[in-house]
Amino acid sequence: MGVEANPTVIETRDLVKVYRSVRRPLRALDGVSLAVRRGEVFGLLGANGAGKTTLVKVLLGLSRPTGGTVRLRGVDPRWASARRRVGYLPEGHRFPDYLPGAEALRLFGRMAGVPESALAARIPDLLRLVELEDRGRDRLGKYSKGMTQRLGLAAALIDDPDILFLDEPTDGVDPVGRRKIRDILLHCKERGTTIFINSHLLSEVERTCDRVAILDRGQVVREGRVEDLTRPTMRFAIRLAPHDQPRLDPATLQAKRLVATNGRVEVEVGDLAELNRMIDAIRGQGLLVAEVTQVRTALEDVFVEVVSQENGR
Amino acid sequence: MKTWALVVDTWREAFARYTLLGFVIASTLFILTLTFALNLDIVDGALAAGSLFGKAFEMPSRSVPIDEVVTTGEAFFAGMAYALGLFLAVFTTGSQVPNLMRRGTVDLYLTRPVSRPHVLLGRFLGAVTVVAANIAYLCGGVFLVVSLKTGVWNFRFLAAGILIFFVFLSYLGLMFLVGALSGSTPLSIMIPYAVYMVTMPLAAHDRIAAAMDSRLAAHVVQGLYWILPKSAELGKEMVELVLGRGTPSPLSLATTGAFGLACLALAVFRFARRDF
Numbered sequence: 001m002g003v004e005a006n007p008t009v010i011e012t013r014d015l016v017k018v019y020r021s022v023r024r025p026l027r028a029l030d031g032v033s034l035a036v037r038r039g040e041v042f043g044l045l046g047a048n049g050a051g052k053t054t055l056v057k058v059l060l061g062l063s064r065p066t067g068g069t070v071r072l073r074g075v076d077p078r079w080a081s082a083r084r085r086v087g088y089l090p091e092g093h094r095f096p097d098y099l100p101g102a103e104a105l106r107l108f109g110r111m112a113g114v115p116e117s118a119l120a121a122r123i124p125d126l127l128r129l130v131e132l133e134d135r136g137r138d139r140l141g142k143y144s145k146g147m148t149q150r151l152g153l154a155a156a157l158i159d160d161p162d163i164l165f166l167d168e169p170t171d172g173v174d175p176v177g178r179r180k181i182r183d184i185l186l187h188c189k190e191r192g193t194t195i196f197i198n199s200h201l202l203s204e205v206e207r208t209c210d211r212v213a214i215l216d217r218g219q220v221v222r223e224g225r226v227e228d229l230t231r232p233t234m235r236f237a238i239r240l241a242p243h244d245q246p247r248l249d250p251a252t253l254q255a256k257r258l259v260a261t262n263g264r265v266e267v268e269v270g271d272l273a274e275l276n277r278m279i280d281a282i283r284g285q286g287l288l289v290a291e292v293t294q295v296r297t298a299l300e301d302v303f304v305e306v307v308s309q310e311n312g313r
Numbered sequence: 314m315k316t317w318a319l320v321v322d323t324w325r326e327a328f329a330r331y332t333l334l335g336f337v338i339a340s341t342l343f344i345l346t347l348t349f350a351l352n353l354d355i356v357d358g359a360l361a362a363g364s365l366f367g368k369a370f371e372m373p374s375r376s377v378p379i380d381e382v383v384t385t386g387e388a389f390f391a392g393m394a395y396a397l398g399l400f401l402a403v404f405t406t407g408s409q410v411p412n413l414m415r416r417g418t419v420d421l422y423l424t425r426p427v428s429r430p431h432v433l434l435g436r437f438l439g440a441v442t443v444v445a446a447n448i449a450y451l452c453g454g455v456f457l458v459v460s461l462k463t464g465v466w467n468f469r470f471l472a473a474g475i476l477i478f479f480v481f482l483s484y485l486g487l488m489f490l491v492g493a494l495s496g497s498t499p500l501s502i503m504i505p506y507a508v509y510m511v512t513m514p515l516a517a518h519d520r521i522a523a524a525m526d527s528r529l530a531a532h533v534v535q536g537l538y539w540i541l542p543k544s545a546e547l548g549k550e551m552v553e554l555v556l557g558r559g560t561p562s563p564l565s566l567a568t569t570g571a572f573g574l575a576c577l578a579l580a581v582f583r584f585a586r587r588d589f
Contacts, residue, residue: 093421
């Protein structure tokens with residue numbers, strides 16, 4: 001059974017957030033309605049200033065909405081009890097740099113109400129999970145950006161959350177660290193944790209999320225499952241056997257040749273019959289086709305298209 | 314557990330920023346000076362001779378009973394600790410709220426299942442315990458050394474420590490309010506100093522108001538006197554207390570306490586409603 005049948009755990013209705021200003025009020029959120037089900041990994045996309053961080057802050061009770069409603073498991077997040085077993089990794093977080101890593105986890109674990117006995121076991125486990133087991137005694141002031149980010153993730157997981165909010169979780173993290181964070185998130189997902197990711201790293205979101213919403217100037221302009229948004233196109237990637245690649249005559253491709261990189265040729269065809277004619281022509285030259293893959297629209301393409309449409313309106 | 318976490322966090326911060334260490338070192342130096350560098354010769358219950366760092370005091374021509382010497386010395390020390398101690402305590406704790414409210418830090422604290430008033434009051438309690446421990450160490454240490462050396466146990470001196478702590482609490486409330494409103498450490502330190510400076514001449518509020526040309530200005534002076542802590546009066550009354558000549562006036566205590574309490578309540582209200 002998919003997550004579609006699960007109850008909604010994060011919900012906003014007609015959410016409005018206006019920042020008062022002397023010059024002119026800023027409408028950061030403008031009627032945002034979203035529902036995230038238990039166990040879902042939800043991605044919030046948007047350009048800088050689209051209102052993503054504001055939405056996360058309202059969802060966590062850090063900011064008060066100007067209008068509309070927001071609920072975490074049916075409760076207003078401004079109530080402390082609503083934030084029980086909710087993890088949060090803020091963007092640009094600043095942990096108290098005077099604390100060693102393990103003590104920072106202890107502080108936030110205690111504040112989350114985790115018993116001392118459970119903390120004694122959980123802190124080493126989490127440090128191991130984020131590969132900081134040998135740095136737990138070092139002060140946070142000595143941590144690199146990537147290490148701090150991983151410790152932030154460990155702190156977000158300290159009370160074994162069933163809802164996890166991540167604001168730019170891989171920001172400033174190298175590819176290895178990024179992969180590690182992604183693995184941890186997938187591990188959380190397998191355990192049924194609901195994950196709400198706010199990111200502008202679209203490839204990360206595409207790999208991790210079940211469903212996404214695109215926010216533009218405070219409004220949700222597109223929402224759907226990743227596989228629905230990234231629909232198949234009539235573009236195909238054709239890869240030849242390695243020794244045949246240099247021998248391909250471009251004229252053989254009776255279609256618009258798009259890109260040829262790393263031994264792959266990407267073509268666009270009108271229909272499948274045209275594709276098959278092209279493959280026949282290639283094989284007619286005595287070349288071997290190793291792989292034909294249909295290209296899907298990347299989330300990045302969808303994002304750029306949607307945001308451009310909205311800005312062109 | 315959550316309150317304990319916040320108190321421990323405040324202690325760790327004070328320790329890491331060397332403020333705690335600075336306090337302890339300064340207090341210890343003072344206590345050690347009293348212990349080893351101060352020598353008093355007492356003959357028949359009166360001070361016969363004395364020296365500090367080997368340099369003899371000038372002795373009065375009449376015989377001074379040792380209990381009078383001790384209470385006068387303790388009163389002098391209490392007066393000094395009152396002004397200097399408040400100055401240092403404000404300096405030490407001024408960053409409590411601004412540090413908590415730093416962007417990227419406040420999110421980490423406020424997204425836990427703890428109410429905002431709980432977080433702020435937990436920090437308040439942490440600061441209170443840090444300063445209480447320091448005052449207790451300094452005043453308790455001085456009291457013990459002096460009492461053991463002279464055999465005069467003037468317990469009113471300990472009450473002076475409690476009074477210093479009480480006035481500090483009032484200013485801590487103000488610091489928390491300024492911090493919650495502005496998020497600025499310099500302002501959280503400067504405004505209590507400014508208020509302290511203003512309260513000193515306000516002890517003569519009746520004379521100042523009488524000298525004012527406008528009735529409005531006179532009312533402002535009187536209003537400020539009743540609203541602000543009675544720093545000058547309590548300082549003077551504390552000295553009298555140590556000397557055994559009186560007790561602090563309930564009015565001074567009540568208005569000073571009310572000021573701190575009102576500031577703290579406003580700080581909690583503001584902190585609880587603020588957007589982060």
